Amino acid sequence: MNLLGRTSAPLEVAPLDFGILGPLQLALDGLPVPLPGRTLPRLFAVLLLEPGHVIPLHRLVDAVWGDDPPATAKRQIQNTVATARGLLLQAGTSEIETVGDGYRLRVRPENLDALRFHRAARIAREQVAASEPEAGLESLREALDQWRGPALAGLTGRVIEAGALRWDEERAAAEEARAELELALATGVSVVPDLRRVLERHPYRQHAAELLMTALYREDRPAEALDAYEAIRRQLDDELGIDPGQRLKDLRTAILRDDPSLRPAPKSAPPPAPAQMPVVQPLPAPAQLPADSIHFTGRSEQLTALDALLGPGPQVAVLSGIGGSGKTTLAIHWAHRVREQFPDGQLYVNLRGFDRAAPLTPLDALAGFLRALGVPTEAIPSDPDEAAGLLRSRLADTRTLVVLDNARNSQQVLPLLPATAGCVAVVTSRSRLPDLAALRDVRQVTVGTLDAVESVRLLESLIGERRVGAEPEAAARIAGLCDGLPLALRIVGTNLATQHVSLADTAAALAGHDRLAHLAVEGDPTTTVAAAFDLSFQALDPEEELLYLNLAFLPGADFSKDLATSLVTWEPRAAERLLARLVTAHRIDEYRPGRYRFHDLVREYARRKAEAAFDPAALQRLREQTVEWYAKSSTRLPVEEYRNIVATFLEWNGHPTVSRLLRRLIAFADAGYRDETALADSLYELPELAHVAEQGIETGVRSTDPMDAARAYALADAVAYASGDLNQSKLYAEKTLEYLRRTPDGDRTGKARNDLATTLTQLGRYREALSILREALLAAETSGERWVHVEVLTSLGTVLRRMGIFLEAEAQLRKARDLDAAAPEGPTAPYPLLALSELYVDLGRISAAEELCREIAEMLRDHPSKYYRSRLYFRQFAVHRADEDHPRAEAALLRGIELAEQINNWRHQLVYTYWLADLYMDTGQIDHARDALGRVAHLGQYETSETLAVKARVMCRLLTAVGDPARAIRMGRQACDVFAAMPDPLRHARALVALAAAYDAAGLGKEAEDARGEARDLFTALGIPSPV
Template identity: 80%
Template structure:
C-alpha cells in the first residue's frame, strides 16, 4: 500500500485509491503518517480526532478505529501498525510514503550540489517537488494535524527556494516567480525567498515589482516582528536601485568547482516539540545572543532536564534571523554509541555547506579553519547538541560576528569558558506550575482538571524533571490508571522503576542517568556515591570533604567537578544538594557498590564530623541530623547525633534561617524513638543522650513537669557511667527546670554541686551556664550580694573566652537583679551592652529577653509608654518562637503595667489572650498571674476574689521562697483588704511586706523600699517631730488640674517654680496629659470615687485648730501615700487633697499641710483656672497649721514585678 500526505491524504493499493470513510480513520492515518516509525501517544490521537471536546468513549472509539486500520494494512502487507506502551506506531517503508521520498530526493539534491553537480541537483529538486499535490494533508484540520502539516510545508518552501536558486544560477530560462510568490504567501517572513523573487523579477525586466516586493516584506517584518530586513536583502535592494550589472543572469551555467558556491541554505534543525513548556528565563538569556556580546551559549543541566528541547525550540523561533542556514549535530557525548569526533562533525557541516567530500581536509585543525572560512560573513545558527567536553566543541564554533552557536551538555564545560566568551545558561527543573502545564500538554487538560491534586503530586514526585514527566504522560495516555493511582505508584519504594516506558528500555529516567554515571572518573564516582549515602536534603563542603581521605584541595577539586557536570548542585555558597531523582538513582548505585562494612565506615565518618565539628552547627544542618538519626538509628555511635539535636532544642529553634523551619513536636518524636532504642542499648550513654534530648524538648516547649521527669532520668543514667556528671551539666539542666517549677531550695543544692564539678572539668561554657543558673535562683531568693558576685564571675569567664563573649544570659539576669536593687543606671547600661552584642544576631528569643529587661528599666525610670512598647515587642517575638512560658510571663507583666495606669479592660484582654496556654503554667507563672488577678479584682470591687488570689500569690512565693515577689504580693493583698474595709488585715499584711523589704536590705532609692518607707522610721519621725528626715518645707503651691487649659496650667506651674526658688525654663515643660489621666484614675477609681468628699473632710477633721494640735490619722496617711505613689512616673507635679499638699520637682517629693494664709494665696493663684468638680471641691476645703508629713529624695525607678 502506498501513502501520500503531500497534498490531500491518499492511500492506494495496486494503483487504486483506498476509501477512508468517516471522520476518525483519516485523522488516525494522518497523525501516524506525520511521524512514521515513531510512537504516537493515544492522547495526541484523541486530540487530533476530536479536538478539545472528546466524547467519553473516545478511547474505545479510537481502539475500534485502530482495529479497522489494521484490517486495511494487513491486506496490503506493506506496513505494520503496532501498539507500543499506550501509543501506536506505523511502520512504513520509505518508498511507500511520498513525504519520505521527498525528503530523500531533497537530501540527494543537496549532496549533488555540494559535489559541484548543480544540474543533477536541480533535477533531483524538480523530482522532489513534483511529488507535491497541494498543501500537506489539505482538507484535514485540527491543532495536531495542522502543526505537523506546517512542518512539511516549510520543507517544501525550502526546496522551492533551493530549486529557484539553482534555476537562476544556471540561467535555465524557466520562470520561478510564481512558485516564489506562493512560498511568500504561505510563509511571509522568509527573506531568502524574497531575495530570490526580487532577483527573478529584476532579470525578467520587472524592477518596479522587485522593489515593491522589498517594501512589502520590510513593512511586514517591522509591523509584525519589529525587525528590519537582513543585510543581504537590503544590499540587493540597493543594487536594484543602482541597476547593478552584477544582477544580470550569467551568460552560461557556471563551471563546477571545488570552491565556495551559492547553495541552498542548510536547514538541519530537527522538529520542534509541540509540548514545550515554560523556560521563559532561559529563552530570554538565549535571545541575548542576537544582540551585542557573546554569541556562544552553553545550555547545561542534568540528564532529562530538556536541554535539547529548549535549544531546538529557541532555534525554530529565531531561524528567520539566520538566512544563511541552521546547522545541527548530535555529538553523542552522553550516548550509548561512541561520541562523535570533532573531525566527523566538521565533515558533516562542510558537506552541508557545499564542500565536496574529496575536498574536506583529513586534519581536524584544517577542517576547522575551512569551516570558519565558510561561515565568515554569514548569519548561520549552529546547534551542537549533547557535548561531552570542551574538546568536542571548540573546533566546531564559528569565529565571526553574525553567527551564533548553542551548545547543550550535561557539563558546564568550564574549559570552554576559559577559551571563548560564552553565556552560561543553566537548564534546571520545572517549577510546580510548569510541571503541571507540561503534564496537561501530554495527557490533555481535561484529565488534569479532573484530578488537579493528583497532578500536583505527580509533578512533585517527578521533581520537575521534564523527562520524568514525559514518561509519566506517555504511560498515563496508554493505560487506564488514574492520576491518583499513578501518584501512589510513584510514592512507593522504587520510584525510578515506574519512570520508564514499557517496552522501550531507552525511555527511562535511570537510563538517562546511566549515561552521566558512566562518564564519571574513578575519584568522581567515589565521592558521588559517598555523597549519595548522606541522609537529609543537602550537605556542606566540609562534610563532603570529610567523606574521603584525600587532601582537602583534591577533595574540593573533585567536588567542583561534580558541580560543573551537574551531578550535584551548589545552591548556596558552600552548600550542595542532589536533584531528588538523581539522589535516588545514586543511592541505588551506592547500595550495590558498597559492602556493609564500607557503609558502616561511612556512617562513622558522618557521625564523627557532626559530633566533633564546629562548636555551633549552622541551623541548616538540623534536618540533616534528624534524617541521619532516623535512618541510622540502632547502629553503633549514632546516638552521638542526639547531642547536636539537644543544642538545637536548647537554642537552635530560636534562630532565624531560611532552612530552619522545623518544630519542637518533630524533635519530641525523635526523642521518644531515641528513648525506645536507648533503654535497650548496652551502651548507657545512648539512654543518657535520649533522655537529655527529651528533657531539652520538653523544657523548650514549656512542659516543665515532663522536663523534670526526663532530667531526672538523664542524671540517673549518667551516674551509672564511669565518669558520671563530670561537668555538672546534667545537674544544671535539672536545676533549671526546678527553678521554673518554683523549687528553689532543691535547685540551689544541685547547682552548688554543679559549680564545683564545672570548675574541675575546666569547661568554660558549662561554668558560665551553671554560675548564671545559680545567680538566677539566688536573685529570686533575695540573696542579692551572692547572686551579683556569681553573675559577674560568669560574665568575666565568658568575656575571657578566646572567641570573646558568647552568651548574653549572665547579662540579662544581672540586669534584672540591678532593677530589683534600684540601680537603674547600671541596668540601663547593661541593656545597651546586650543590644550591641545582639546587633546582627538572628535570634528572636534573645531579642525578646532584651526587650523584657528594657521594659523593666523604662518602667522603673518612670517612662511607661516606652516600657509598654518594649514589652509588646518582646511579646510579639516570643509568640513567633513559640516560647509559651515566656509568653505567659510577658503577658502578665504587661497586664500589671496596664493596672499601674488603671487600664483595666486592657489588662483583662491580655489575660484572656493566653488562657489557651494553661498547660504551660508553672508555679512561678501561676503566682504572678494570681497577683495580677488580685489587683484586677480589687479594682473591680470583687474583694473576695481579690483576697483569694492575693493569698495564693503570697503562699506560692513564700513556698519557693521568693521574698521580693512575696512582698509585692503582700502589698497587693493589703490593698485588697483595705479596699474591702478590713483595715486591721490590711495593716498586718503591709507590716509583713515592710518586714520583708527591710530584711532584703534594698537600696532606699528602690521603688519597693520607697513604697513602704513610711511604715518604718519616716512615719514615726513624722509623728514625733512633724517633719521627715532632712526635709525642708516649700512655699508657694498650685495644683495642676486635669480640667485646666494647657496654657493656664503651664503659667501656674511656672509660678510654683518661682515660689520654690527654682529655675524656670521654656524647654522643660511638665508632661501633663499622662499624669492627669493617671492621677484621676488612681485617686478616684471606681471604689474610691464616692469617697472624694469624705477624704477631704477627714483631712480637715484630723488636723487640729492650732499649731500644737495637728495630728493625722494613720489610715489617712495611707490614703494620701497612694497619691504620692501615683507621682512616681512624673518628673514635675503638684497635688492637693484638702489641706494636704504634695509637690514633686526633679524627683524630689515634698508633702505639706497648708495654713489658712497659704490657702488664700493658693486660691488667688487659681484665679481663672477651671478645675473639675471632684478635685475643685476638695481643694476648696481648706485646712490649718503647716505640718510636714514626709520627704523622700531621688526615687530612681520602680521595682520590676518579675
C-alpha cells in the same frame, strides 16, 4: 555647573563620544566628562557593552553590586539612570529608553569606539575577500587604532568582565588578522611584539602562536620559534589537558626541516587559480532546528539570560543541568523565538555526548554543517582544524544561530563555534564545560528544576487545565514528588493522558517505595528518569563513581566538603578536585560555598546504585566513617549538620557505634541556649530530636554502659525543656543524674546538676535549686570547664535574684560575665548579660540595664538568634516599662512574642503574653488585657505553678477593674501564696499590692491595709522603694 562642566546650555552641542576599548571614557569636544561615584560608570559600561539592546534591571544590579546588592538596589539604579539621562540631555546626544523592566542606550555608531572598531574590522574582511589585502590591512590598522588598553580597564565584576572579555577576544582576532596580512604581504613590519602581547592576554590562541612561530622563523629566529611552540604546548597540557592542533604540530615539523614553503611568497606570484578554491553551490539558508515543544513552560530567568546573547560580537551560552532538566527543550524554544534575527540560517546538531550511541566526532559535525552551508562533500577538508577554519569562513559576516546539543566536553564544541560578530552559539550539556570558558567568552546558564507553580502548569499543558483543576492538591503533590524535574513531569503527564487513573492515585503510587519505577513510559524502556540518569552515571570515571556512591548513601538533606572528602582515602586536595568535577558535571549541587546536595530523584537513583554496588561490610565501613567524622569533628558544626546527625541517627539506629551521635546532639541541645548563632532557634524546630531521644533511651537503658542512657536522658531533658514541658524536663534531668552517678566520673563538671536546677528554678522550687547549684558550682570550678562554670554562675545568680538575695546575685552574675568575657574567643553568649539586666531592672538601676541591652543587641547584630532576640526584646520591654514609656514597651514585647511563636517556644510565648496583659492594665486597656489572656488559653499544658501565679496576679488586677472583687481576691491570694512559698519576695510584694486593691474594691479596708503593710515590709527588706 553641570556634569559636562557647562554653566548653561549651548546653542550648538557636539555629540558625546563614548569609549569602552580601554578605560571607560566619555568625552565632549575632546575633553573627558567625569563620571562620579560607583554606580554611574558601571551603568554606562553595561549599556555601552550592548548598545541598542535592552539590559534587564537585574543585570544592572548584578553589574554594580554582584551577589550582595543592597535592599535599595533597584531604586539606586533608577536614580542613576535619571542622572545619566540628564547628562545625555545636556549633551543633546543619545538617549536611554525604558523598555519593560530594562533600559536601552541608543548611540550612533560613529560615537562609540567599539562600533567604529567593529565597522572597520568588517570592512577589512570584505576587502580581503575581494582580493584587496592592502586595503584590508589599512582598515585593520584603523580598527586597532581605536584601542587604548584592555576593554573597560579598571572596572570589575562578572557582568562587566564578561562583556569586556568579548571585546578583547575581538581585538585578539583583529590583531591576528593584521599580523597574517603583514606576513602575507611581506611589509617588513615586525609583528612579533604584537603577537607576544596577544598570547600574554590570551595564552590558548593557537592561531596567534602559529603566526608568532612563522614571524620568528622569517626573522631568522628559528630557535625562538620552537620555544614559542613548546610554551603553548606546555600551557595547553598543564591547564587544559589537550595537545596543540595539527596545524601547529605541522608548523613545528616544517621549522625543524627548514621547509622552504615557510618563506614569504614572491610578490609577483599570481593569486590562486579559481579551480583551487572550493566550489560552493547556492542553497537556501539552513533551517535545522527541531520542532518547538507545544508544552514549553516557565524558564523566564533563563530566557532573559539567552536574550542577552543578541548583542554585538560572537557570543556563546552553555545551558547546563542534570539529565532530564529540559536543556534541549529550552535551547530549541529560544532558538525558534529568535530565529527571525538570524536570516542566514540556524544550524543544529545532536553531539550525542550523553547517549547510547557513540559521541559524534567534531569532524562529522563539521561536515554536516558545511554541507548544510553549501560546501560539496568532496570539498570538505579531512583535517578537523581545516574544516573548522572553513566553517568559520562560511559563517563570517553572517547572522547565523548555531545550536550544539548534548555536548560531552569542550573538544566537541570548540571547532563548531563561530568566531565573528553576528553569530550566536547555544550549547547544551550535563557539564558546565569550564575549559570552554577558559577559551571563549561564555555565558553560563544553569537549567535547574521547575518551581511548584511552573511544575503544575506543565502538567496542565500535558493533561489539560480541567483535569488538574479537578484535583489541585494531588497535582501539587505530583509536582513535589517529581521534584520539578521536567522529564519526570512529562512522563507522568504522558501516562496520565493515556491511562484511566486519577491524579490522587498517581501521587500515592509516586509516594510509595519505588518512585523511580513509576517514572517510566509504559512499553518504552528508554523513556524513563532512571535511563536518563544512567547516561550520566556511565560517564563517571572509577574515582568519581566511588565518591558519588559514597555521598549518595549519606542520610540527611546535604553534606559538607569536609565530610565528603573524609569518606575516601585520597589526599584531601585530590578529593576536593573530584568533588568539584561532580559539581561541574551537575551530579551534585554546591548550593552554598562548601555545602552540597543531590537533586531528590538523583539521590534516590544513586542510593540504589550504592546499595547494589557495595557489599554489607563496605556499607558498614561507610556508616562507621560517617559517625566517626560527626563524633570527632573538632570544629563547631553548622545547624544543617545537626539536622543531618538527627537523620543519620534515625536511619542507622541499631547499627553499632551510632549511639555515639547522641553526644553531638546533646552538645547541640546545650548550645541552643547559649550560642549566638541560629542554633538556639533550630533546637525548637527539630521535633525529630524527641524521637531520637526516645530511641536513644530505649537503647541506652539496655546498654551495659550507663553513659549511653545518661546521654539519651540528657537529650530528652533538653528537648522537653525547649518545648516548655518542665515537669517532664525535671524527670529526665533526674534520670540523667541517676545514670551519670553509675559512671566512674559521675557529673564531673556539674553540668547535669545545673540543668536540673535550671528546671527547678522555672518550676518555682528555688530552695532545691539553690542547694543543687552550690554543689554544681564547686564541681564546675574544680573541672576547669569555662562554659559550664559560666552557666552555673548565671543560674546561681538568677535563683538568688528571685529569692531577693540581691548582693550575692549581682556578685555571681558579674563573675559569670567576666569569666565569659575572658575567654580567648571573647564572650560566647548573652546569657549572663540578660540575667544581669533583669537584676538591674528589679533594683531600679534602669540606665545600667539599658546599657546592657545595647551591649546584647550589638553581640546579636551579626549572628541574630530568634531565641535570644526574643529574650532581648523582653528585657527591653522591662526597661521601657520602668521608664513609663508604654508604647515602646508594648512594641518590644509584641516583637518578643512574635519571635517566640516563630520558634515554637510556647513557654516564653505564654509568660510574655501575661506580661503584655499586665502592661495593658497599667494603661487601663482592659479589653486588650482580656484579649491577650485569651490568645494563650490553648497553651495550658505548658503552665507551671510559677506561670499560674504570674497569671493570677494579672487576673487579680483585671477582675478588680471590671468590678468582680471577690474573684479578684481569690486570684490575688493564690498568687501571694505561690510566690511566698517559692520564696520570691519581690513578686510576692507586687502581688500583695494587687491584692490590696482588690480588698479596697470589696470594701475590706482593714485587709487592704494589712496587705499594703506586708508589701511595704517586703519592699523595705529588699531595699526597693515601695509603690504603696
